[in-house]
Amino acid sequence: MSDIDPLAPTAVAPDGTPPLLAQTFDADRVTEIRHTVTACAEAAGLDGTRLDDFVLAINELITNAVRHGGGRGWLRLWRTGQTLYCLVSDTGGGIGTARLDERRRPAPEIAGGWGLWLARQLSDEMLVESGPEGTTVRISAGLGGGPEPTPPSG
Structure with missing residues (x-):
């Protein structure tokens, strides 16, 4: 784990970028955090299915x-360029190596x-990043924003 206390209220995003959202949470705040994340991610430029998928992924992480x-935990949301993190x-107590290395879809039952x-x-x-003092998971979603497509000539 890093030297930064992941639950410190003054913590910023790992790259020093001011966060769009920095919140502590517990079981009572999961729904509130999910709604706040949705609003922040949408304002940052994520939309449609990409927005729904990213928010669901975050919901899974905060629930875990x-x-x-x-x-309880700490969530930070930030944008760097065309990526939302x-x-x-x-x-x-951390996640075991075998669990972290598992890439197969869990059995439906x-x-x-x-x-x-x-x-x-x-x-x-x-x-x-996981160890006996805790786990930190970072996910990202591209916002698009590449060059405008060139219209076909003709």
């Missing part, structure tokens, strides 16, 4: 933090184990 990561940290898999599937990139 509450259920498995000590009951979300960092979710908790103070739980299994009630748990879907959170990390879904977050990985619904975001462009997912990085996880």
